[in-house]
Amino acid sequence: MSRLIKQWIPVLIAAITGLVVLAGYLIPSPLLIYYRDRLIEWAVIVAAFAFILGLFNILRVHGGRVVRLRQGWFYSLILLLVAMVAWVPPVLYGPSGTPTRQMLDYVIGPLGASLAALVVFTLALAAFRLLRVRRSAGAVFFILVVAVVLLGSTPLMGLEWLADVRDWIISVPGMAGMRGLLLGVALGTVITALRVFVASDRPHSEF
Amino acid sequence: MGNLLGPISGAHVGAILLLALSGLVLIILLILRGRKGPSPPIRPLPAFQDLxxxxxxxxxxxxxxxxxxxSGGLNGEDAVTSLAGLQVVEALADVAVSYNVPPIITVGDPxxxxxxxxxxxxxxxxxxxLADYDSGRVRFVAPSPVAYAAGAANVVAAEGVTANVVAGAFGAEVSLITDAGARRDLPQLAAAAAPRAIGALYPVTDRLAVGEExxxxxxxxxxxxxxxxSLVAQDILRVILVLLILGAAVVALVGG
Incomplete structure (x- = not known):
């Protein structure tokens, strides 16, 4: 009985749920669409509970670091304090209240944008390292293409012809490569999903 | 799917059903056939060889x-990509527990x-x-992709890890994580499906699995x-798709 519950019930739930949702998108039956929508609603509710789990996980990991005074404990302390404070405006003023929007617009938004800006520097550093550690024809070609596309996007005088080269790179070889890549990804996605449907892949069960 | 991509036409439904059914039949046939014969040969992939x-x-x-x-989870468009990343964890879990070095796993979706x-x-x-199991080895970092990458980069920089594996749903922000690994000269293994992530990962490591890999x-x-x-089924379907695309291109050329 225990084996049945731990092994087969999760597999059956996953397979049947997946098939009903997929069929609800492909077959225009009101009954299937009704069950598809209900199942998706349940998934959203479960995901919301997962966020509560996530919050407890953060409190546990960073709380442990603060209590044991491990490396970086001060940053963990700040994170914990912010986590405690950040839920106050939405609870008191609602998700679209002025203090909540101010917190999003003036604190979380700018912080996210500044982190995203760092990505440019890490990408540039990665390209520099590539030339240092991997001096292959592929690496040189990669850097050349990146340089042409970047310079072709700038309004520099005398480099207008590069914009045409950039457009050709993006729309011909770039697009061809991208489509090949996306076709492969789509196939991989379908096969991985089918593996879950036929219970060949069972990460959610005690097999 | 319909909500994400707009209305699905009859032709799309037919194509999806055909693809799904052929994949299903192929997987079942190959599993049944594989029970008797030798394992099918696969080409080497550096990203996973020394994992x-x-x-x-x-x-x-x-x-x-x-x-x-x-940053992918189980309830979004990256669900299957995340499941693929999960296979890496599944493969390493037993080895890691045997050596008593449980990996630190970071996720951006709870x-x-x-x-x-x-x-x-x-x-x-x-x-x-079971007494040694510590659920704190699996960490939810942040729901925003960039904040997640910054938090995971901190794990790489400060937690004394000897290798960095990135496998799952990423964008260009993955370079924050790999930059932390490169600064410490760590071996880095990567697998990503999104073109932006692949572009960011290519300069960092030659142990990179791209797209469907x-x-x-x-x-x-x-x-x-x-x-x-299922890998063989995927390859067979890909060859069929390539032939269909080539055939359609030839027909279009000949037909003017």
């Missing part, structure tokens, strides 16, 4: 490895949290070491027949 050896090296140094699974914790717990249970992680890392069979 389990990295755990051994980490054990020798008394440290561990970091696995970043990205729906993955209980699933990965359960995978790790089961690996401990199989070895009879990510979905082959289970086959390479575990060598299990069920994964190998």
């Amino acid at each position: 389990q050896d990295e755990v051994g090296r980490a054990a020798e140094r008394g440290e561990t490895i970091h696995i970043a699974l990205g 729906t993955l949290l209980p699933l990965i914790q359960d995978l790790l717990r089961r690996a401990y249970e199989r070895r009879g070491l 990510l979905y082959a992680a289970g086959a390479y890392t575990t060598g299990e027949r069920r994964y190998l069979s």
Whole structure:
């Protein structure tokens, strides 16, 4: 009985749920669409509970670091304090209240944008390292293409012809490569999903 | 799907059904056939070849490895990509528990949290070491992709890991994580499906699985027949698709 519950019930739930949702998108039956929508609603509710789990996980990991005074404990302390404070405006003023929007617009938004800006520097550093550690024809070609596309996007005088080269790179070889890549990804996605449907892949069960 | 991509036409439904049914039939046939014969041959993929050896090296140094699974979860468009990343964890869990070096796994979507914790717990249970299991090895960092990448980069920089594995749903922000690894000269193994992530990962490591290669992680890392069979099914479908595209191009050319 225990084996049945731990092994087969999760597999059956996953397979049947997946098939009903997929069929609800492909077959225009009101009954299937009704069950598809209900199942998706349940998934959203479960995901919301997962966020509560996530919050407890953060409190546990960073709380442990603060209590044991491990490396970086001060940053963990700040994170914990912010986590405690950040839920106050939405609870008191609602998700679209002025203090909540101010917190999003003036604190979380700018912080996210500044982190995203760092990505440019890490990408540039990665390209520099590539030339240092991997001096292959592929690496040189990669850097050349990146340089042409970047310079072709700038309004520099005398480099207008590069914009045409950039457009050709993006729309011909770039697009061809991208489509090949996306076709492969789509196939991989379908096969991985089918593996879950036929219970060949069972990460959610005690097999 | 319909909500994400707009209304689905009859032709699209036919194409999706045809693809899904052919995939299903191929997988079942290959699994049944594979029970008797030898395992199907697969081409080498550097991203996954030394994965389990990295755990051994980490054990020798008394440290561990970091696995970043990205910002995908189980309830979005990246669900299957995240499941593919999960295969890496599944493959490493037993080896890591045997060496007593459980990996630090970071996720950017909490729906993955209980699933990965359960995978790790089961690996401990199989070895009879359930008392040693620590659910804090699996960490939810942040729901925003960039904040997640910054938090995971901190794990790579400050937690004494000896290898950095990124496999799952990422964008260009993955370079924050790999930059932290490059600064410490760590071996880095990567697998990503999104073109932006691939562009960011290419300069960092030559052990990179690109596009559909990510979905082959289970086959390479575990060598299990069920994964190998589906990999062969994927290859057969790809060849058929390529032939169809070439055929359509020739017909279009000839037809003017």
